[in-house]
Amino acid sequence: MxxxxxxxxxxxxxxxxxxxxxxxxxxxxxxxxxxxxxxxxxxxxxxxxxxxxxxxxxxxxxxxxxxxxxxxxxxxxxxxxxxxxxxxxxxxxxxxxxxxxxxxxxxxxxxxxxxxxxxxxxxxxxxxxxxxxxxxxxxxxxxxxxxxxxxxxxxxxxxxxxxxxxxxxxxxxxxxxxxxxxxxxSDAFQVQAMVQLIEHYGWYWVGIIATEDDYGQYAVKSFQEEINKFGCIAFIENLPVISKRAKILQVINTIKHSTAKVIVLFSRRVDAAPLVKEITEQNITGRQWIASEAWSTATVLATEENFGAFGGTFGIAVRRGEIPGLKTFxxxxxxxxxxxxxxxxxxxxxxxxxxxxxxxxxxxxxxxxxxxxxxxxxxxxxxxxxxxxxxxxxxxxxxxxxxxxxxxxxxxxxxxxxxxxxxxxxxxxxxxxxxxxxxxxxxxxxxFTTHLGERVAFDKNGDALAIYDIVNWQRDSNGKIEIKTVGVYDKAAVTGQELTLNEGDIFWNFASGSIPESVCSKSCLPGSRKANKKGQPVCCFDCVLCTEGEISTQVDSPECFKCPPDFWSNPERNMCLMKQIEFLSYEETMGIILAASAIFGSSLSFAVLIVFVYNRHTPVVKANNSELSFLLLVSLSLCFLCSLCFIGQPSQLNCLLRHIMFGVSFVLCISCILVKTVVVIMAFKATLPGNNMMKWFGVAQQRGTVFIFTIIQSIICITWLITAPPAPSKNTKYQNAKIILECDIGSVTGFSFLLGYIGLLSLVCFVLAFLARNLPDTFNEAKFITFSMLIFCAVWLSFIPAYISSPGKYTVAVEIFAILASSFGLLMAIFAPKCYIILLKPEKNTKKVLMGRFDKN
Missing domain, CATH: 3.40.50.2300 (Response regulator)
Incomplete structure (x- = not known):
C-alpha cells in the first residue's frame, strides 16, 4: 500500500x-x-x-x-x-x-x-x-x-x-x-436474524458463501457458532473480492453438487454481481437464497434477468426511513x-x-x-x-x-x-x-428520538439498536420486480418474539409454490431415534426404530427411552401402553372348562363316597377296606378342589393355599393308596398258615400310617411357609409385552421337598402295587392300584416338560390339567370297577360270589 x-x-x-x-x-x-x-x-x-x-x-x-x-x-x-x-x-x-x-x-x-x-x-x-x-x-x-x-x-x-x-x-x-x-x-445481530429465519422454517442444512474479506469471514465465523446450535453447515465457499472466473466456477460446482437447498451469501453487491450473473447464465434454480444486508436491497441485482434463479430471495435489510425534504434537496x-x-x-x-x-x-x-x-x-x-x-x-x-x-x-x-x-x-x-x-x-x-419516532442510541460497544427489515424479492401487481418488506427482526423485543413475518406476503420461487425443505436427512418420526452417520455432520443421520419396550415421543429424538416396568411400547414405538395382564381367569373358556372339570371331579368323588357309604355293609365295600376307601375319596375330592386355587388372579391367600392344599391332599391320597396296597399284601400273607401279620397292621396302624405320612408333608409345608412363603408376583421375563400374574414359589428347596415327597410315596406305592399285581386279591385290587399309579406317574412325568415349555397362563393350565388328570386316573382306576359291581351288577355283590372268586383263584 x-x-x-x-x-x-x-x-x-x-x-x-x-x-x-x-x-x-x-x-x-x-x-x-x-x-x-x-x-x-x-x-x-x-x-x-x-x-x-x-x-x-x-x-x-x-x-x-x-x-x-x-x-x-x-x-x-x-x-x-x-x-x-x-x-x-x-x-x-x-x-x-x-x-x-x-x-x-x-x-x-x-x-x-x-x-x-x-x-x-x-x-x-x-x-x-x-x-x-x-x-x-x-x-x-x-x-x-x-x-x-x-x-x-x-x-x-x-x-x-x-x-x-x-x-x-x-x-x-x-x-x-x-x-x-x-x-x-452489527453483523452479530444480522447473523442472529438470519439464524432465527432459518430455524423458523426448519432449514437445518445450509450452505454459506462469503467474500474473502473481514466482512465475509467474520460473518461466517459468527454464523457457524449460531447455526451449530441446531443445524449444520453443508459447505463454506469463499468469494474473491477481485473477480476470478475459475474461483467462481468452483463455487458454482459446489452449489450444483450440494444437497443444501438454502444458501446464505455474505457479500457486497459489487462482489456478488459476478456470482449472480454466472448462476443466472447456468440456470441454477431450486435454491433459496438468503442475502446479507450488503446486497439484499440491490436493485441492480434484483432484475427480471436474475429473477428465475433469485426470485423469492430472503434478505436482511437495514430499516429504511423516509427523510422529509430530501428529494427536493x-x-x-x-x-x-x-x-x-x-x-x-x-x-x-x-x-x-x-x-x-x-x-x-x-x-x-x-x-x-x-x-x-x-x-x-x-x-x-x-x-x-x-x-x-x-x-x-x-x-x-x-x-x-x-x-x-x-x-x-x-x-x-x-x-x-x-x-x-x-x-x-x-x-x-x-x-x-x-x-x-x-x-x-x-x-x-x-x-434521542428521530422525527420518525425511532430511538437513536449506542450500546457499550458503540453499536446501534438492532432492528432489521426482512425483505423478499418478488413481482408487484404490474409484474415488475420489487424488494418487498415481509417482516421485522427486533432484537429489543421479548425473547422468542424477535422475528415477525407476514407469511401471506412471502413469495416462494419453487414449482410447488411451497416452503422448500433443506435437510441432510429427513426428520426421524416419533418411534425412532437418530443414529449419526460416521464421518458426517450431526445433521446427517439414519432413523432407527426403537427396540421393543422403548419409545420416543419427539421428532428427531436422539435416543429412545424405556417404558416403566408395568408398561410396554406400542407397535409404532411412540407410546407406552399398560402391559396386558395375564392370568388364568374364571371368565375365559379355558378357566371355565378347568373349573367345571374340577367341580365335576370333586362331585364325582363325593358321589362315589355316597355310594360307598350307602353300600358300606356290602361285601365289595367291606372287602376293600371301607375306611381307607372313604378317606381316599375325601382326599381325591380335595385334590380336585385344590385346582380351583390355581384359577383367578393370584393373591397372597390363594398363593399360600394352592401349593399347600395340593401337597397335603395328594400326600393324603397317595398315603391311603399306599396303605391299601400294604393291606392287600398283608391280607394275602395272612391267609397263609401260621401268619399273623395283620394283627400288627390293624386299623389303628393303618390310620396312624396315613396320619404320619400326611403330617410329614404338613411339616414340610409349615417350614416352607415360615422360611420363604409363596407370594404373588409379576413375571415379565418370558413375554415382555405382558405381565403374567403368578405365584412365586418363594423357596425352591421347600417346593422341591414337597414334590419330592409326593413322588417318593408314589414311587413306593407303584413298586409295591406292581409286585403285588398277581396276588389273588378280591377284584384284583393290587392290579387296579398298579394301573392307577402308572397313570399318576405318567401324568406327572409328562407334566415337567409341558410345564417348562408352556408360556404365561398356560403354565398354570398345565399344572391344573396334571392335577385333574392324575386325580381322574386314580378315581377311575380304583373305584370304577367297584361302582360297576355295586350299581350295575348287584348280583355279584355277595359274599358267595366274592368267596367263589377267591376260591377259584
Missing part, C-alpha cells in the same frame, strides 16, 4: 507554514464553524497507477460513478443544512462538511481519512494555530475492511468515526477500535465546475452525458472527439435514476441518524454549565475549540 503523508515546511525568512503537497481527491465541501468529515464509495471503478517508483506515481483515477451512493453523500449535506436551520440545535454555530470519494479502494479511503484529520488549508504561524481541528468526527467508511484500517488510525487521536454501513462484528471490540460507532447494526443540486465541488461536477457530467468546457480546457481539446457541453442548467428531475429514488433509503437514513447523533452530542457539549461539567474539575469543553475526545464523551451517552 502506498501512503502519501501531508507535510509542511517552515523557515525564519518565510514565517508561513505551507502545505508541500496534497492528495488529489474528489469530494464535496462547505465551510463551517465546526467541520464534519465524510467518506463514501461513490465510484466503483479505479485505475491503479504504475507503482514501480521509477518516477513519481500518478494519482488514482476513480470512474463509473454510482448515482445511489452519490445520493448518500448529499444526504449528509442535507442533514447538516437542516441542522443549521434548526434554532434548537447548536444555535449560533454553523456546521460544515468535507466529503470524499473512497473509490471502493482501501488506499484511497486511507488517503481521504488522512486528509480529513490533517486538513487541506494553509497553516499560518504557530501562534495562530487555534480553534477546532480540521474535522471533529467522520461519517463513514461504509466498508468494514476500510473502517477497520481507518479506525486504527483515528483511535490514536480519539476522533469519532460513525459508520453507516460497516457491519463487521469485529468492530464492536472497543479495545481495538475505541472511537468507532455505527448507526447500522437532491433536485436543487447546482454544480460549479471551477470549485472544489468536483464530485458534483462528475455527477452532472455522468447524469447528462456531457462535459463542462472548464474541464476540457485542462486537456488537449484537439485530440478529443466532438462532445456535448454541459450548461449547468439541465433539469435533474427529467432523469429517472437511483439518485432521485428515495424509496430505498436504508443507507441514507443511517447517514441522517449519524449526522444528528453528532449534532446532538455537540449540542450537549455546548449546553454544559461551568462547574457541572463531566471533565476534570467539573469543567466543560469549549464549543469554539472542541476536541474530538471531548465529543466522544457525549457521543457515547447520546439518546
Amino acid at each position: 502506498v501512503l502519501y503523508v501531508t507535510t509542511c515546511s517552515y523557515s525564519a525568512e518565510d514565517p508561513v507554514c505551507r502545505i508541500q503537497e496534497t492528495f488529489d481527491l474528489q469530494g464535496l465541501y462547505k465551510k463551517g464553524d465546526i467541520m464534519l468529515g465524510g467518506i463514501f464509495e461513490v465510484s466503483f471503478e479505479t485505475i491503479v497507477p504504475d507503482l514501480s517508483f521509477h518516477s513519481k506515481p500518478e494519482k488514482w483515477n476513480c470512474e463509473s460513478l454510482d448515482f445511489s451512493v452519490f445520493q448518500w453523500a448529499l444526504t449528509m449535506a442535507f442533514a447538516i443544512e437542516e441542522i443549521n436551520r434548526d434554532p434548537t440545535i447548536l444555535p449560533n454555530i454553523t456546521l460544515g462538511y468535507r466529503l470524499f470519494d473512497n473509490c471502493m479502494r482501501l488506499q484511497v479511503a486511507l488517503r481521504a481519512a488522512t486528509t480529513l484529520i490533517t486538513g487541506m488549508d494553509e497553516v499560518l504561524t504557530e501562534s495562530d494555530c487555534k480553534g477546532p481541528p480540521p474535522v471533529v468526527a467522520i461519517i463513514g467508511d461504509p466498508l468494514s475492511s476500510h473502517s477497520i484500517a481507518i479506525s486504527r488510525i483515528l483511535g490514536l487521536f480519539h476522533l469519532p468515526m460513525v459508520s453507516y454501513y460497516a457491519t463487521c462484528s469485529c468492530l464492536s471490540n472497543k479495545l481495538e477500535y475505541p472511537s468507532f460507532f455505527r448507526t447500522v447494526p 437532491l433536485l436543487r443540486i447546482n454544480p460549479n465546475p471551477v470549485s472544489i465541488q468536483n464530485l458534483a461536477t462528475r455527477f452532472w457530467e455522468k447524469m447528462f452525458d456531457c462535459k463542462f468546457k472548464e474541464n476540457l480546457s485542462m486537456t488537449n481539446s484537439s485530440t478529443l472527439p466532438e462532445v456535448k457541453y454541459c450548461t449547468g442548467s439541465e433539469d435533474v428531475s427529467s432523469k429517472q435514476t437511483p439518485y432521485t429514488d428515495v424509496s430505498e433509503s436504508q443507507a441514507s437514513y443511517n447517514i441522517y441518524k449519524g449526522v444528528y447523533a453528532l449534532a446532538h452530542s455537540l449540542n450537549k457539549l455546548a449546553s454544559c454549565e461551568n462547574g457541572k461539567g463531566p471533565f476534570e474539575n467539573k469543567s466543560c469543553a469549549s464549543i469554539t475549540n472542541v476536541q474530538p475526545w471531548q465529543l466522544m464523551h457525549y457521543l457515547k451517552g447520546i439518546n
Whole structure:
C-alpha cells in the first residue's frame, strides 16, 4: 500500500507554514464553524497507477460513478443544512462538511481519512494555530475492511468515526477500535436474524458463501457458532473480492453438487454481481437464497434477468426511513465546475452525458472527439435514476441518524454549565475549540428520538439498536420486480418474539409454490431415534426404530427411552401402553372348562363316597377296606378342589393355599393308596398258615400310617411357609409385552421337598402295587392300584416338560390339567370297577360270589 503523508515546511525568512503537497481527491465541501468529515464509495471503478517508483506515481483515477451512493453523500449535506436551520440545535454555530470519494479502494479511503484529520488549508504561524481541528468526527467508511484500517488510525487521536454501513462484528471490540460507532447494526445481530429465519422454517442444512474479506469471514465465523446450535453447515465457499472466473466456477460446482437447498451469501453487491450473473447464465434454480444486508436491497441485482434463479430471495435489510425534504434537496443540486465541488461536477457530467468546457480546457481539446457541453442548467428531475429514488433509503437514513447523533452530542457539549461539567474539575469543553475526545464523551451517552419516532442510541460497544427489515424479492401487481418488506427482526423485543413475518406476503420461487425443505436427512418420526452417520455432520443421520419396550415421543429424538416396568411400547414405538395382564381367569373358556372339570371331579368323588357309604355293609365295600376307601375319596375330592386355587388372579391367600392344599391332599391320597396296597399284601400273607401279620397292621396302624405320612408333608409345608412363603408376583421375563400374574414359589428347596415327597410315596406305592399285581386279591385290587399309579406317574412325568415349555397362563393350565388328570386316573382306576359291581351288577355283590372268586383263584 502506498501512503502519501501531508507535510509542511517552515523557515525564519518565510514565517508561513505551507502545505508541500496534497492528495488529489474528489469530494464535496462547505465551510463551517465546526467541520464534519465524510467518506463514501461513490465510484466503483479505479485505475491503479504504475507503482514501480521509477518516477513519481500518478494519482488514482476513480470512474463509473454510482448515482445511489452519490445520493448518500448529499444526504449528509442535507442533514447538516437542516441542522443549521434548526434554532434548537447548536444555535449560533454553523456546521460544515468535507466529503470524499473512497473509490471502493482501501488506499484511497486511507488517503481521504488522512486528509480529513490533517486538513487541506494553509497553516499560518504557530501562534495562530487555534480553534477546532480540521474535522471533529467522520461519517463513514461504509466498508468494514476500510473502517477497520481507518479506525486504527483515528483511535490514536480519539476522533469519532460513525459508520453507516460497516457491519463487521469485529468492530464492536472497543479495545481495538475505541472511537468507532455505527448507526447500522452489527453483523452479530444480522447473523442472529438470519439464524432465527432459518430455524423458523426448519432449514437445518445450509450452505454459506462469503467474500474473502473481514466482512465475509467474520460473518461466517459468527454464523457457524449460531447455526451449530441446531443445524449444520453443508459447505463454506469463499468469494474473491477481485473477480476470478475459475474461483467462481468452483463455487458454482459446489452449489450444483450440494444437497443444501438454502444458501446464505455474505457479500457486497459489487462482489456478488459476478456470482449472480454466472448462476443466472447456468440456470441454477431450486435454491433459496438468503442475502446479507450488503446486497439484499440491490436493485441492480434484483432484475427480471436474475429473477428465475433469485426470485423469492430472503434478505436482511437495514430499516429504511423516509427523510422529509430530501428529494427536493437532491433536485436543487447546482454544480460549479471551477470549485472544489468536483464530485458534483462528475455527477452532472455522468447524469447528462456531457462535459463542462472548464474541464476540457485542462486537456488537449484537439485530440478529443466532438462532445456535448454541459450548461449547468439541465433539469435533474427529467432523469429517472437511483439518485432521485428515495424509496430505498436504508443507507441514507443511517447517514441522517449519524449526522444528528453528532449534532446532538455537540449540542450537549455546548449546553454544559461551568462547574457541572463531566471533565476534570467539573469543567466543560469549549464549543469554539472542541476536541474530538471531548465529543466522544457525549457521543457515547447520546439518546434521542428521530422525527420518525425511532430511538437513536449506542450500546457499550458503540453499536446501534438492532432492528432489521426482512425483505423478499418478488413481482408487484404490474409484474415488475420489487424488494418487498415481509417482516421485522427486533432484537429489543421479548425473547422468542424477535422475528415477525407476514407469511401471506412471502413469495416462494419453487414449482410447488411451497416452503422448500433443506435437510441432510429427513426428520426421524416419533418411534425412532437418530443414529449419526460416521464421518458426517450431526445433521446427517439414519432413523432407527426403537427396540421393543422403548419409545420416543419427539421428532428427531436422539435416543429412545424405556417404558416403566408395568408398561410396554406400542407397535409404532411412540407410546407406552399398560402391559396386558395375564392370568388364568374364571371368565375365559379355558378357566371355565378347568373349573367345571374340577367341580365335576370333586362331585364325582363325593358321589362315589355316597355310594360307598350307602353300600358300606356290602361285601365289595367291606372287602376293600371301607375306611381307607372313604378317606381316599375325601382326599381325591380335595385334590380336585385344590385346582380351583390355581384359577383367578393370584393373591397372597390363594398363593399360600394352592401349593399347600395340593401337597397335603395328594400326600393324603397317595398315603391311603399306599396303605391299601400294604393291606392287600398283608391280607394275602395272612391267609397263609401260621401268619399273623395283620394283627400288627390293624386299623389303628393303618390310620396312624396315613396320619404320619400326611403330617410329614404338613411339616414340610409349615417350614416352607415360615422360611420363604409363596407370594404373588409379576413375571415379565418370558413375554415382555405382558405381565403374567403368578405365584412365586418363594423357596425352591421347600417346593422341591414337597414334590419330592409326593413322588417318593408314589414311587413306593407303584413298586409295591406292581409286585403285588398277581396276588389273588378280591377284584384284583393290587392290579387296579398298579394301573392307577402308572397313570399318576405318567401324568406327572409328562407334566415337567409341558410345564417348562408352556408360556404365561398356560403354565398354570398345565399344572391344573396334571392335577385333574392324575386325580381322574386314580378315581377311575380304583373305584370304577367297584361302582360297576355295586350299581350295575348287584348280583355279584355277595359274599358267595366274592368267596367263589377267591376260591377259584
